[in-house]
Amino acid sequence: MNLTRKDILGLQEMSSEEILLILNRAADMKEILSRDIKKVPTLRGKSVVTMFFENSTRTRMSFEMAAKILSADVSGFAASTSSVQKGESLKDTILTLDAMKPDVFVIRHSASGAAQFTASLTGAHVINAGDGAHEHPTQALLDMLTIIEHKGGIEGLTVAIVGDIAHSRVARSNIWGLMKLGATVRIVGPETLLPAEIRQLPVEVHTDLRSGIRGCDVVNVLRIQLERQEAGLFPSLREYAQRFGVNSNVLREAQPDVLVMHPGPMNRGVEIAPDVADGEFSVVTEQVTNGVAVRMALLYLLLGGSPDAASN
Amino acid sequence: MRLRIEGGQMIDPASGTSRAGDLLLDDGVIAWIGERLPEAEARGVDRVFDASGLVVAPGLMDMHVHLREPGHEYKETIETGGRAAAAGGFTAVVPMPNTLPATDNRATVEFVARRARETSPVRVYPAVAATRGNENTEMSEIADAKDAGAVAVTDDAFPLQSAEMTRRVMEYCRTFDLPLLTHCEDKALTKRGVMNEGITSTVMGLQGMPKAAEDLQVARNIELAEMTGCRLHIQHISSERAIELVRQAKARGVAVTCETCPQYFCLTDEDVRGYNTLAKCNPPLRTKADQDAVKAGLADGTIDAIATDHAPHAVNEKECEFQTAAFGMTGLETALGLVLTHLVDAGILSLGEAIGKMSTAPARILNLPGGRLEAGAPADITIFDPAAEWVVDPAKMRSRSRNTAFAGWELTGRAVATLVRGEIVYEDSARHSAQESAHGGKDRK
Numbered sequence: 001m002n003l004t005r006k007d008i009l010g011l012q013e014m015s016s017e018e019i020l021l022i023l024n025r026a027a028d029m030k031e032i033l034s035r036d037i038k039k040v041p042t043l044r045g046k047s048v049v050t051m052f053f054e055n056s057t058r059t060r061m062s063f064e065m066a067a068k069i070l071s072a073d074v075s076g077f078a079a080s081t082s083s084v085q086k087g088e089s090l091k092d093t094i095l096t097l098d099a100m101k102p103d104v105f106v107i108r109h110s111a112s113g114a115a116q117f118t119a120s121l122t123g124a125h126v127i128n129a130g131d132g133a134h135e136h137p138t139q140a141l142l143d144m145l146t147i148i149e150h151k152g153g154i155e156g157l158t159v160a161i162v163g164d165i166a167h168s169r170v171a172r173s174n175i176w177g178l179m180k181l182g183a184t185v186r187i188v189g190p191e192t193l194l195p196a197e198i199r200q201l202p203v204e205v206h207t208d209l210r211s212g213i214r215g216c217d218v219v220n221v222l223r224i225q226l227e228r229q230e231a232g233l234f235p236s237l238r239e240y241a242q243r244f245g246v247n248s249n250v251l252r253e254a255q256p257d258v259l260v261m262h263p264g265p266m267n268r269g270v271e272i273a274p275d276v277a278d279g280e281f282s283v284v285t286e287q288v289t290n291g292v293a294v295r296m297a298l299l300y301l302l303l304g305g306s307p308d309a310a311s312n
Numbered sequence: 313m314r315l316r317i318e319g320g321q322m323i324d325p326a327s328g329t330s331r332a333g334d335l336l337l338d339d340g341v342i343a344w345i346g347e348r349l350p351e352a353e354a355r356g357v358d359r360v361f362d363a364s365g366l367v368v369a370p371g372l373m374d375m376h377v378h379l380r381e382p383g384h385e386y387k388e389t390i391e392t393g394g395r396a397a398a399a400g401g402f403t404a405v406v407p408m409p410n411t412l413p414a415t416d417n418r419a420t421v422e423f424v425a426r427r428a429r430e431t432s433p434v435r436v437y438p439a440v441a442a443t444r445g446n447e448n449t450e451m452s453e454i455a456d457a458k459d460a461g462a463v464a465v466t467d468d469a470f471p472l473q474s475a476e477m478t479r480r481v482m483e484y485c486r487t488f489d490l491p492l493l494t495h496c497e498d499k500a501l502t503k504r505g506v507m508n509e510g511i512t513s514t515v516m517g518l519q520g521m522p523k524a525a526e527d528l529q530v531a532r533n534i535e536l537a538e539m540t541g542c543r544l545h546i547q548h549i550s551s552e553r554a555i556e557l558v559r560q561a562k563a564r565g566v567a568v569t570c571e572t573c574p575q576y577f578c579l580t581d582e583d584v585r586g587y588n589t590l591a592k593c594n595p596p597l598r599t600k601a602d603q604d605a606v607k608a609g610l611a612d613g614t615i616d617a618i619a620t621d622h623a624p625h626a627v628n629e630k631e632c633e634f635q636t637a638a639f640g641m642t643g644l645e646t647a648l649g650l651v652l653t654h655l656v657d658a659g660i661l662s663l664g665e666a667i668g669k670m671s672t673a674p675a676r677i678l679n680l681p682g683g684r685l686e687a688g689a690p691a692d693i694t695i696f697d698p699a700a701e702w703v704v705d706p707a708k709m710r711s712r713s714r715n716t717a718f719a720g721w722e723l724t725g726r727a728v729a730t731l732v733r734g735e736i737v738y739e740d741s742a743r744h745s746a747q748e749s750a751h752g753g754k755d756r757k
């Protein structure tokens with residue numbers, strides 16, 4: 001089976017078969033990462049443009065490494081030093097870059113729907129590297145790959161996503177992906193950080209951290225932004241850490257072999273206690289490695305590389 | 313100009329009558345109305361308009377449009393908006409004052425009125441901004457603006473946030489016998505919001521605007537209207553509870569009226585899916601329950617009027633990220649078809665009730681002539697074919713902007729001719745040539 005879609009905009013629109021295809025291919029790609037010479041010619045002559053309208057060095061680097069390992073040419077477009085500063089519209093920016101005939105656009109933007117908008121303007125493939133509070137599909141895919149490596153699968157697991165669900169694209173992509181692969185998803189946080197009518201989705205909603213974590217196989221901790229306090233969504237980082245910060249004490253409620261994940265960068269001492277962040281259950285550095293593998297798999301599948309080429 | 317409209321189904325919502333017959337327009341008024349125009353009266357007629365199979369109604373009045381002049385002529389002008397209105401069957405429109413500069417004093421109201429006289433095929437009755445520059449800090453010179461031709465006071469697009477300011481504006485409106493048209497929105501609750509708050513906004517990751525933002529201000533404005541005795545009209549009502557609040561207020565005798573728009577009975581927030589910026593408007597498209605409540609409110613009379621909130625925007629203001637897209641959609645050229653298809657054919661309103669909400673009711677609320685089909689009334693007439701099937705095609709619109717949310721919709725019913733002061737200001741071109749050949753030049757003698 002091959003990936004037939006043009007774009008990777010989110011996991012909501014993807015089937016479980018497609019998600020599994022990507023995850024299986026990512027497992028293959030990970031083998032390349034363990035080699036001494038990390039370079040295969042698979043995507044030679046293909047070009048990838050990364051457009052980061054929001055700063056995210058780690059995600060941009062992860063995509064760039066993935067593309068380079070597969071021998072694609074990578075060009076970066078940084079909104080902060082470009083025509084965007086002169087007031088150029090997103091549409092004009094995309095049309096201009098599209099005229100340079102890239103094969104893939106990777107876009108990160110603060111506006112929900114920006115990736116879909118990009119896809120509507122170009123015949124090139126578009127990979128959503130995070131759009132507003134909508135989706136961040138590659139993050140959820142790397143999270144799922146990490147879970148599968150440790151648990152052997154997703155089906156039947158209980159996964160708690162803790163924190164600022166309302167503003168989180170990571171949470172949304174994880175909800176869709178985990179649901180499609182048969183996990184039970186729990187959403188944990190104060191009501192002020194839960195999006196409207198979230199209970200209409202087939203997720204369990206907990207506003208108490210202890211009960212939300214109880215019996216979980218995986219705890220995915222979301223980054224909390226100081227600006228949410230400034231917006232009046234909780235009184236202080238101190239109280240947030242006390243009530244919703246994941247520490248080793250509350251983690252005892254989870255399964256003894258619980259995995260602790262975080263999309264990074266972490267605020268140690270706020271949403272995650274330092275001893276948990278760096279503790280025995282934490283898999284955050286593996287997540288980073290798997291991020292490269294997942295992005296390699298997506299580029300490979302979208303650009304139609306043959307399986308033989310990848311194993312060269 | 314003496315014009316005879318022959319054999320149409322004449323509907324007069326003001327008297328609740330519907331009958332087949334003739335109408336004679338002379339010198340800008342309805343000179344005669346009845347079953348068959350007597351031969352004596354028929355002499356000297358300049359043109360006979362064959363209205364058989366058509367509905368003849370009092371001119372439709374859109375009490376909520378944005379004509380964008382002065383200041384945003386790249387979106388629309390009084391001329392292009394006026395032409396769009398005529399093509400949609402409207403004989404009169406009430407432009408909102410969120411222009412640049414704001415239509416907030418005698419000079420700007422006079423400017424709009426003058427541009428209307430010079431360029432618009434339909435009547436234009438300006439509304440004046442409640443506060444100077446729409447800044448919500450100082451009251452506009454409302455009495456002076458009334459003298460210049462303003463027919464109402466409004467906070468549209470810049471809802472009054474302070475209850476104190478709202479109270480004073482209401483008292484002042486009462487003093488000068490002007491209705492206050494309010495856009496009800498608690499801005500603190502809708503800050504950065506771009507669509508209705510609910511499961512759809514949650515899934516799309518878009519900032520929501522809760523219904524409570526509308527409901528709270530509807531409740532507050534009703535309380536203040538009751539206290540001040542101001543004639544309050546609530547614009548573009550969209551939420552279930554807000555409609556219930558108006559229903560209760562009317563039951564206890566408060567002088568409150570309200571309007572809704574076709575988008576609130578034809579669309580829901582699910583139409584925003586796919587980041588459809590054409591469906592981005594304010595108030596935002598709500599849920600199915602709200603849509604049902606709008607229909608029920610129209611049916612039981614809680615909602616008095618249907619307006620369009622015609623909000624033209626340039627292509628680049630809609631072809632962009634959803635959160636940066638402008639609020640609003642055009643409406644003048646689709647409203648009649650949407651009302652006939654989705655309210656009348658759907659059995660929610662009778663034809664007479666629907667026409668009443670688009671003519672008689674706005675005229676009554678704004679205390680304007682029109683909205684009646686009787687001898688002596690202004691010769692503002694809308695003639696439409698209730699059976700004409702057509703497909704909404706933005707490319708064919710007269711408005712300078714094409715931001716309709718209804719492109720491709722199949723509708724039944726559209727304007728055939730629009731008459732203002734007894735003059736034909738719009739006539740369906742296909743129909744016109746057919747009539748010319750049928751009459752064989754007889755009219756031209």
Ligand SMILES: [Zn+2]
Nearest residue numbers: 468469495594
């Ligand atoms: Zn408004």
